[in-house]
Amino acid sequence: MTVKAKLMDQAAMKRTLVRMAHEIVEKNDTVTELCFLGIHSRGVPLAQELAENVSRFSEIKTLVGSVDIALHRDDRKEVPPMESRTSVDFPLDGRVVILVDDVICTGRTIRAAMDALVSIGRPAKIQLAVLIDRGHRELPIRGDYVGKNVPTSRKERISVRVEQIDGDVGVYVCETDE
Secondary structure (H helix, E strand, C coil): CEEEEEEECHHHHHHHHHHHHHHHHHHCCCHHHEEEEEECCCHHHHHHHHHHHHHHHHCCCCEEEEECCHHHCCCCCCCCCCCCCCECCCCCCCCEEEEEEEEECCCHHHHHHHHHHHHHCCCCEEEEEEEEECCCCCCCCCCCEEEEECCCCCCEEEEEECHHHHCCCEEEEEECCC
């Protein structure tokens, strides 16, 4: 893949996540029922940062977990045997779950995450926070909190880089070799 453009640097990502956290606090009457679940891989550190921001603004510690969707995908014919990386150390029943992912495109990842969620518990509500929405929806799913809308062609990809996984931070538009 070839980088075409840099959409966000570390400062822009931080500002975007702060804005999204403010929107989450404003939209939810009580943050005591909130929990954040990051979708593996890059949704996890984004969920942690959103939860830290919400905790700082509301002075209430918010819960954070992670969900692995590999076993719930409908667009993969064969799934190799693997151990799930889902980590939810608190009950989901009756909570407002904020699912967090780096990029939404077709909506299939989010559908798989919701399948994984309901196999763990029964939340009162599920909301979606995504850093980048690039369009190309195949399912009627949309983000409740969107950092940035970036229309892309099918030949383009969005690469979100986070310190914990990639060693640097940024959002890039890349052209695929396909």
